[in-house]
Amino acid sequence: MECIEEAIFKAIKYRKFNSLITETFDLACFQAKEALKKGKTPFPVVIKDCYMTRKVRTTCASRNLSNFIAPYTATxxxxxxxxxxxxxxxxxxxEFCMGTSSSKGYFGPVKNGLSDQANLGTDWRSPGGSSGGCGVAVQLGISSVLVFEASDFSSSFHVLYLPLCVRYFEYxxxxxxxxxxxxxxPAAFTGLFGFKPSYGILSRYGLIPLVNSLDCPSVIARTAADCNFLLQAMNGQDAFDSTCIDAPPSCFMKERPINGMTVGIPKEYYNEALSSECWKGWNEAAKALAALGCKIKEVSMPSTTxxxxxxxxxxEADITSNMARQFPHCQIRWSQIWPQVKLRQVNFYAIFRNKK
Structure with a gap:
């Protein structure tokens, strides 16, 4: 329970960064007690507001869904x-995952934890988007958990209540x-790990769709080990999602030799839009891999353009179809054009109106 209480304390302390739309502290405490009864170790999580969570408000950061209570929970x-x-x-x-700054939502912008806290009202940094709230929550420790980690990664990764041969970490x-x-x-904007699994590894059932053919559940964490833990916890085939495959992902934490591995560097990615800092970091990473025995090879990806x-x-074809359900289901007549135009203007941000 201590880790849950600490996460709640931080969520209250850092409200000014606006990383959360709906706070569910009572639910978290209840879930922690239930987890302990079942022999599980409770850990805090923050979930993007585009996932259905039964009896909890699910808004997609839109005024149109500002009072929507989800009837079921995503798989x-x-x-x-x-x-x-x-x-x-x-x-x-x-709003509806359309944006890259987490500033285009009904509930106000998310503010990067790297911002000057003394000037948050007038001068703050973007955390990236659209999952900026997730990134800032992890960055500030709102979504944290105290666990034990086995020293041998080849065995079960997430091991709890081991003897004294373990190390203590905060996740x-x-x-x-x-x-x-x-x-x-947003992971890049907040100094974290962002991991998008291959399409079909994780179920999309209960994820309010933006682009059905491209949407993927994903993870933001401080370590690759944490990404691995969430991936292993969530993966598995789902009868409610026909695109979800029965192919368990490989474990990140198993050591594999990289000596002799070929690493491609796409030449099209080096252009005037790439900052000198990024180019320097890219080069340093390539040199580090080469020092470990990798073969660094320049490759061409002509389709990049x-x-x-x-x-x-x-x-945008998928978006047009999916966003149609956000308008009243009625037969379109000339007499109804104005109400729909007014609805679009009042209930949705400009980025949504432009897409639809």
């Missing part, structure tokens, strides 16, 4: 709860979603 969220996850709150985001993790960078982007164009064509 992967249920799996987290069964492993001892305790919901601290639903994370703030860009940070949250559940986001990623369509075109929505978790990897067309990738963003193809993304927009595919994504």
């Amino acid at each position: 992967i969220v249920s799996r987290l709860f069964k492993e001892g996850g305790c919901l601290i709150g639903k994370a703030n985001m860009d 940070y993790r949250s559940l986001g979603s990623d369509t075109g960078g929505s978790s990897r982007n 067309y990738s963003i164009i193809c993304y927009h064509i595919l994504a």
Whole structure:
């Protein structure tokens, strides 16, 4: 229970960063007690507000859903709860996951923990988006858990209540979603790990869709080990999602030799848009891999030029279909055009109106 209480304390302390839309402290305490009864170790989690959570407000950061109470819980969220996850709150985001700054939502912008706290009212840094609330929650320790870690990663990774031969760690993790960078982007902005599993590894049932063919549940955490823990806890085939495959992901924590491995460096990615700092970091990473025995090879990806164009064509077709359900289901007549225009103007941000 101490880790849950600490997470709640931090969530209250750092409210000014606006990382949470809905706080669920009472639920977290109840879940912690239930987890202990079942022999599980409770840990705090923050979940992006585009996942259904039964009897909890689920808004997608939109005025249109500002009072929507989900009737069921997303599959992967249920799996987290069964492993001892305790919901601290639903994370703030860009409306319907459309954005890269976490500033385009009905509940106000998320503010990066790297911002000057004395000037949060007028001068703050973006945490990236659309899963910016998840990133900031992990960054500030709102989604943290005290656990034990086995020293031998080849055995079961997440081992609790071991004898004194273990080390003590504090873990940070949250559940986001990623369509075109929505978790990897805020992870980069907040100095964290952002991991998007291959499409089909994790169930999308209960994830309010933006682009069905590209949406992926994803993880933001402080370590690759934490990403691995969440992935193992959530994976598995789901009868409610026809795109979810029965292919357990490999464990990150198993040591594998990289001597002789070939690592490609796409030459198209080195262009005028890449900052000197990023280029320096990229080079240093390549040199470090080479020193470990990897073969560094320049490769060409000529389709890079067309990738963003193809993304927009595919994504916006799906978005148009999915967002149609956000309007009243009525037969369109001339007399109803004005009410729908007014609804769009009042209930949705400009980025949503432009897409739809």
